[in-house]
Amino acid sequence: MELFIYIFAALFSVLNPIGTVPIFVGLTQHDDKKERSRISLWTAIDVFLILIISFFVGQYVLDFFGISIEALRIAGGLIIVSSGFSLLTGKFKKTRGINKKVENDVQNRNDIALTPLAIPMLAGPGSISLLIAFYQDHQETHEIIIASLAILAVAFSIFIILRSAHYLSKILGASGIVAISRIVGFIVIAIGIQYIVSAIVTIIKGNLMS
DSSP, X not given: OHHHHHHHHHHHHHHOHHHHHHHHHHHTTTSOHHHHHHHHHHHHHHHHHHHHHHHHXXXXXXXXXXXXXXXXXXXXXXXXXXXXXHHHHTOOOTTTTOOHHHHHHHHTSSOOIIIIIIIIIISOHHHHHHHHHHHHHOOSHHHHHHHHHHHHHHHHHHHHHHHTHXXXXXXXXXXXXXXXXXXXXXXXXXXXXXXXXHHHHHHHHHHHHO
């Protein structure tokens, strides 16, 4: 249970579905309730598939390109810290990974679940690198099962949050969403720094022992 909570909390913080609420509201403001539910469901499914594939296949991609897990941790940590800092300072704008042209384009087509919602606004480099690094350290069967369940739980949470996005937007308001995003941002920064520190410590220990 402790491992499940750790993975769930780390992923939930990095993905920050609460911060996606105003974006989702803006992109689905002309859709009816049934269509919003459909988009919410497929966004959650897409995020789950992206994360689970990254979790199981990511290590082989690193091996193919000759990238060490420490390099991945540092790169991923920098991305996570950057995202967290943007959340904390309120500079995590609605365009998160998309420009105005793309935003206008998604308004004119029906399926926005995969892009831009699942990618890049939810499942991005930070969450993917986090899962690849986790898989490297936890390869026992029960750990893999727990991690997979945590990914599923995060995807389900995304579905619930996006499905309730229009209600949450009214209840929390812009200031409430900003406040939550900044709290999450602080946690995300801590997660990113922890990954960077762990990688540096591993590198130093390896050099001292060699």
